[in-house]
Amino acid sequence: MTDQELDRALAGAFAVEPQADFLARVRSEIGRQPAPSVWPAWRPLAAAGAALAVAVAAVVTYRTEPGQPSAPLRVASRVEAPVVPVPPIAVGREAPAPARAQARAVRAVPLALPAPQISPDDAEALRYTLAGASDGLFAPIAARDDSAPLAVSGIDLAPIEVMPLAQMAQADSGEHQ
Amino acid sequence: MHDRASLLAPGLVTLDAHLEAEFEALLVETSRLAFRVAFSVLRHQQDAEDVAQESFAKAYRHFGSLRDRDRFRAWLVRTVWRTALDRQRANRRRGAHELVVEQGFLASFSSPGQSSPQAVDDRTALWNAIDALPEKLRVAIVLASIEGHGVSEAAALLRIPEGTVKSRLFLARQRLKEALK
Numbered sequence: 001m002t003d004q005e006l007d008r009a010l011a012g013a014f015a016v017e018p019q020a021d022f023l024a025r026v027r028s029e030i031g032r033q034p035a036p037s038v039w040p041a042w043r044p045l046a047a048a049g050a051a052l053a054v055a056v057a058a059v060v061t062y063r064t065e066p067g068q069p070s071a072p073l074r075v076a077s078r079v080e081a082p083v084v085p086v087p088p089i090a091v092g093r094e095a096p097a098p099a100r101a102q103a104r105a106v107r108a109v110p111l112a113l114p115a116p117q118i119s120p121d122d123a124e125a126l127r128y129t130l131a132g133a134s135d136g137l138f139a140p141i142a143a144r145d146d147s148a149p150l151a152v153s154g155i156d157l158a159p160i161e162v163m164p165l166a167q168m169a170q171a172d173s174g175e176h177q
Numbered sequence: 178m179h180d181r182a183s184l185l186a187p188g189l190v191t192l193d194a195h196l197e198a199e200f201e202a203l204l205v206e207t208s209r210l211a212f213r214v215a216f217s218v219l220r221h222q223q224d225a226e227d228v229a230q231e232s233f234a235k236a237y238r239h240f241g242s243l244r245d246r247d248r249f250r251a252w253l254v255r256t257v258w259r260t261a262l263d264r265q266r267a268n269r270r271r272g273a274h275e276l277v278v279e280q281g282f283l284a285s286f287s288s289p290g291q292s293s294p295q296a297v298d299d300r301t302a303l304w305n306a307i308d309a310l311p312e313k314l315r316v317a318i319v320l321a322s323i324e325g326h327g328v329s330e331a332a333a334l335l336r337i338p339e340g341t342v343k344s345r346l347f348l349a350r351q352r353l354k355e356a357l358k
Contacts, residue, residue, distance in 0.1 A: 001354045009303050009357070010322040018212040018226055026204065026230045030237045035193060 306356035
């Protein structure tokens, strides 16, 4: 079989036509179908995804101030005691201004323990002591040498006189008479 | 079909009618192609028309993404081919149709001078040889033989390179010629 004969045979084999009412039946069947959507099936999903992405970006932008990195999350590792500012103790100098003292107290590292409570008398005594120490009023205390043997001096005691019990009884009776 | 468009709100009529007109044009253009592709598999007039009709209804439902002409044709050919194969398998299971070519039916489509017993025998032998081809070769020779499609159009319908279509057509023709010696 030549190529031309094969082409003619194939052309004849596929030269078939549908029935005359084929298109009318197709149109009738299509008329029973729901109307086609202008949008392909994936486009509403893509639009929803894009809207969600925009919303998330807007929320993130709103919460992060421009020029500042987002603050890291803070997790409390311990219970912090309230900071109680202690009045400064003047040691031979003028006490700092109240504003500076207050600012220093605010910057102070919070302690885990509560601030010590000192009575006004103790505070006054401590203030005088420290002032005297800074002025050289106290002589330095020599360090004690614990390794040297202690010097123990003898103690003079009078001899104790012990009387017999009988004599003690006579003495007692003579006193009664 | 157009009655439904006229029932819609005026703002929607234009778009809906435009879609309907687009589909109607593609339906008229491709109805014969769909029928012939289905017929090449089923070799039965009514079954081929049913398959083509079912495929057009499916295409109408998905017309939103099939408005491009080339895309529509390629999608239609693939859908008709798969639907026809499904129908063929279902027919085989039911035993409702013989797979042999209906000789009387084929004779009715033959041109004058080809309705002789010899012509019918030749046509039967040709269909049997086409059926014996592997599916890839079969669909290539079918699409290239329908409506005078060239290699480029068959490649576009199958969405494969033209070189692949050429090699498949060459192999298919070789096997057909050997079978029809």
